[in-house]
Amino acid sequence: MRNRRSVSKLAVKENATGYFFIAPWLIGLFVFTLFPMGMSFYLSFTDYSLTKGLDKLNWIGLDNYIRMFANDPEYIKSLLITLKYVILSVPMKLAFALIIAMVMNQKLRLISLYRAIYYIPTLLGGSIAISVVWRRLFHRKGPINEIIGSIANLLGLEHTAKTWYTDPNLAIYTLIILTVWQFGSSMIIFLAGLKQIPQDYYEAAAVDGATPIQRFFFITLPSLSPVILFNLIMQTINAFQAFTQAYVIGGGGNSVGAKSMEFYTLYLYKTGWTAFKEMGYASAMAWVLLVIIGLTTVLIFKTSGSWVNYGSGE
Amino acid sequence: MSLHAKRFIKKFFTHLVIIFFAIIMLYPIVWLFMKSFTPNDEIFSNITALIPQHFTFENYVAGFMPKGTLSKSFIYYMGNSMYLSLVTVLFNLISCSMAAYAFARIRFKFRGFWFSIVLITLMLPYHVITIPRYILFNNLGLINMRDVGGMNLNFLYLPLTLPKLFATDAFFIFLLVQFMRGIPKDLDESATLDGCGRIGIFFRIIIPLSTAALVTTGLFSFLWTWDDYFNQLLYILDSARNTVPIALRSFIASDSVSNWGASLAMSVLSIIPCFVLFFSMQKYFVQGITTTGLKG
Numbered sequence: 001m002r003n004r005r006s007v008s009k010l011a012v013k014e015n016a017t018g019y020f021f022i023a024p025w026l027i028g029l030f031v032f033t034l035f036p037m038g039m040s041f042y043l044s045f046t047d048y049s050l051t052k053g054l055d056k057l058n059w060i061g062l063d064n065y066i067r068m069f070a071n072d073p074e075y076i077k078s079l080l081i082t083l084k085y086v087i088l089s090v091p092m093k094l095a096f097a098l099i100i101a102m103v104m105n106q107k108l109r110l111i112s113l114y115r116a117i118y119y120i121p122t123l124l125g126g127s128i129a130i131s132v133v134w135r136r137l138f139h140r141k142g143p144i145n146e147i148i149g150s151i152a153n154l155l156g157l158e159h160t161a162k163t164w165y166t167d168p169n170l171a172i173y174t175l176i177i178l179t180v181w182q183f184g185s186s187m188i189i190f191l192a193g194l195k196q197i198p199q200d201y202y203e204a205a206a207v208d209g210a211t212p213i214q215r216f217f218f219i220t221l222p223s224l225s226p227v228i229l230f231n232l233i234m235q236t237i238n239a240f241q242a243f244t245q246a247y248v249i250g251g252g253g254n255s256v257g258a259k260s261m262e263f264y265t266l267y268l269y270k271t272g273w274t275a276f277k278e279m280g281y282a283s284a285m286a287w288v289l290l291v292i293i294g295l296t297t298v299l300i301f302k303t304s305g306s307w308v309n310y311g312s313g314e
Numbered sequence: 315m316s317l318h319a320k321r322f323i324k325k326f327f328t329h330l331v332i333i334f335f336a337i338i339m340l341y342p343i344v345w346l347f348m349k350s351f352t353p354n355d356e357i358f359s360n361i362t363a364l365i366p367q368h369f370t371f372e373n374y375v376a377g378f379m380p381k382g383t384l385s386k387s388f389i390y391y392m393g394n395s396m397y398l399s400l401v402t403v404l405f406n407l408i409s410c411s412m413a414a415y416a417f418a419r420i421r422f423k424f425r426g427f428w429f430s431i432v433l434i435t436l437m438l439p440y441h442v443i444t445i446p447r448y449i450l451f452n453n454l455g456l457i458n459m460r461d462v463g464g465m466n467l468n469f470l471y472l473p474l475t476l477p478k479l480f481a482t483d484a485f486f487i488f489l490l491v492q493f494m495r496g497i498p499k500d501l502d503e504s505a506t507l508d509g510c511g512r513i514g515i516f517f518r519i520i521i522p523l524s525t526a527a528l529v530t531t532g533l534f535s536f537l538w539t540w541d542d543y544f545n546q547l548l549y550i551l552d553s554a555r556n557t558v559p560i561a562l563r564s565f566i567a568s569d570s571v572s573n574w575g576a577s578l579a580m581s582v583l584s585i586i587p588c589f590v591l592f593f594s595m596q597k598y599f600v601q602g603i604t605t606t607g608l609k610g
Contacts, residue, residue: 017512018422025413025487026428028480033435036446043446054453103331110329116596117336120343123592126541128562129581133346135566136574143345143362181339185603192604241439244543248563265441272445273548279445286442293439 044284050277057280064284075285077259078267085172085263086239089179094231097186102220104187105194115188122184130178131248138164138174165249166257175246175261179239186231193227194220222309229308233297240293241265264289350374350582354575373575377565377583381576384561385553388580391561396587398471398557399539402478406535407528409481414490415516419502429491435484447477448548458551466552473549474539486531489602493527494520530602533595537588558584 019026044064048057068075104114124130137144145161152159164170201219210218221228243265250261262270268289272282344364349357350373352366378387416422417429451457451473459467481487497520505515521528543559550560562584565577592599 014420014512015422018416018420018425021412021416021420021516022422022428023412024409024479025432025481028409028477028482029431029435032447032477032480032482033438033443036443036450039446039449040442043449050449050452054449100332100335103328106325106328108325108328108332112596114332114336115600116593118339119599120592121339123537123588124343124585127585127588128541128543128559129346129584130342132562132566132577132581133342136349136578137342137345141358141361146362181342188600188603237437237439241441244559248543248566268441269544272448279449283445286439286445290439290442297437 040283040286043280044287046280047278048280048283050272050279060280064281065288067281068284068288074262075267078262078264081172081260081262082240082242082264085176085179085242086236089176090232090235090239092176092180093183093235094186094228096180097183097231098190098224098228100183101187101190101194102216105191115191118187119184122182125178125182126244128244128248131245134174134178134245134249135165138170163257165251165261166255168256168260171250171257171260174249175242178245178249179242186235189227189231190224193224197223225304225308226310229300229304233300236296236300237293240289240296243269346578347582350575350579352575354573357574357578373579374583376576377580381565384556384564386556388561388565388583391556391558392583394555395540395558398474399536401471401475402539403532403535405475405478406481406483406486407532409479410483410486410490410531411521411524411528412516413481413487414494415520417487418491418494419515419520420512432484432487436488444548447473451549457549460552468552468555471549471555474545478535483535486535489531490524490527493524497523526598526601529595530598533591533598534602536591540587 043057045059045061046057047060047063048054100118104111104118108114121130136142139145140161140163144164145159149159149161162170164174197220201223202215205215205219242263246261246263246266247269250258250266252258252266264285268282268285271285272279348364348366351369351371353368353370353372356367378389380386384391413432417425417432448457455462456472456476459470459472501519501523502515505519510518541559543563546557546560547563550556556564562577562580565580
């Protein structure tokens with residue numbers, strides 16, 4: 001029989017082994033996550049710029065935060081563009097993902113092939129290669145204008161071909177279309193969720209004479225609501241942080257097109273790494289972004305009580 | 315109409331709808347692929363056409379030539395990307411599997427607390443830590459190591475690879491923990507009776523049985539590094555160490571409006587590794603996405 005002492009010895013050993021195995025992560029947490037977070041919080045109250053040393057920074061209190069909202073129209077514009085992008089792209093992406101997942105949620109031959117095909121845009125969408133293609137597709141002489149032109153012709157309408165990504169009104173939509181096009185992961189998650197809905201719900205509803213639309217609103221949507229919530233939060237967090245495609249498709253400079261897709265993160269990059277390298281100001285922006293994302297997540301969670309159904313039983 | 319015929323028609327239309335949308339979805343990629351084999355003047359003469367009238371490799375030949383700010387052939391940059399991605403995979407596998415094993419199996423003090431930190435860091439916007447991380451690496455002199463004791467150490471890509479050695483990708487810890495929790499505990503117990511310690515259990519039981527999750531981790535580590543433009547833009551200052559995203563981006567910057575062929579050809583090359591991995595390891599993708607709701 002073990003006495004108390006050997007049990008506690010065992011516990012000490014367990015602790016030591018546990019901390020041995022998480023040691024790399026723990027060091028990484030402090031060095032590469034917590035310390036940087038603390039530092040950026042501090043820097044956000046300073047005028048630190050990469051062009052001068054850390055020893056020459058000045059404490060400027062809330063000036064960076066005040067400047068952002070009171071004195072920086074370019075910042076406000078980038079915030080509004082980002083919000084527009086998030087609000088339009090996320091719901092459309094989820095809607096597509098859900099529709100396609102429902103069409104595919106049957107015993108079909110070739111289902112894994114279809115699933116793979118619909119995932120390909122998501123697989124490649126983040127690459128520079130696709131940004132290159134998007135610049136070509138939406139160019140004045142590109143295929144999208146050609147296709148729209150011939151449809152317009154058919155209907156007897158006028159169509160002036162424009163390069164989408166340099167047009168202040170259209171530029172953002174090249175990115176929204178690109179984002180919605182990548183609905184693959186959400187679709188796969190929805191498919192997994194749909195498979196969890198017990199078939200007898202539908203059978204019972206069919207006996208009661210429910211129409212397909214009723215079945216969708218009274219069975220599918222409520223049963224799937226936790227999955228929808230999950231996808232909504234993940235996609236919203238991601239959308240706020242979009243960078244690469246806007247940077248590459250827009251061109252990243254000061255052109256009209258680049259300006260009209262100057263997302264939050266692009267302006268942050270521009271502030272911190274180009275021209276004056278104002279890293280103090282950029283840190284303040286990063287913290288405001290953290291707060292915006294946090295608040296949005298909380299807001300979605302708060303409203304979720306009224307539409308997410310966590311089910312009872314089963 | 316009989317029930318059987320009805321069911322058949324329904325299935326038929328479902329296939330039709332799925333295939334119709336699949337064609338629209340894949341058009342940009344098929345267009346890219348086909349146009350990369352089309353002579354440059356023909357690309358414009360029939361912009362929507364998919365089948366080239368004159369099949370050519372000239373775009374690929376043109377793409378391989380050093381060009382603009384790129385002093386080396388595109389293949390060279392693909393080599394750099396491949397190397398960087400594989401190092402990342404290795405580092406992630408080591409550090410994340412260690413952390414995951416502890417969280418899934420060992421009862422150490424404050425385990426629950428630390429694991430909740432893992433979950434919180436999953437949601438953390440990356441941009442909050444980019445600036446100070448950059449300052450940190452900058453002050454340590456790790457960003458441009460062109461001359462460290464007479465040696466050029468830029469090939470180590472330290473600002474990009476070092477954090478991976480410390481399990482900074484919380485996604486993978488989470489994925490591996492989920493998987494390891496599913497491995498029967500009896501196996502550990504019988505191994506303990508056979509005289510196997512915690513470290514022995516890790517190497518002899520947990521690692522071999524977690525192959526599927528480890529493959530998923532490796533796969534996504536590879537793809538995310540291969541496609542990661544933002545970090546490579548920040549940290550690669552030595553043009554000899556340029557990677558595919560950086561090279562491709564300078565490619566379109568130096569590309570004239572009337573010469574699309576070469577950049578399309580190099581775009582095709584840049585996505586081939588992703589395609590190969592995807593089609594050879596499809597089931598790991600589905601597993602990775604459904605267990606963690608990976609980004610994308």
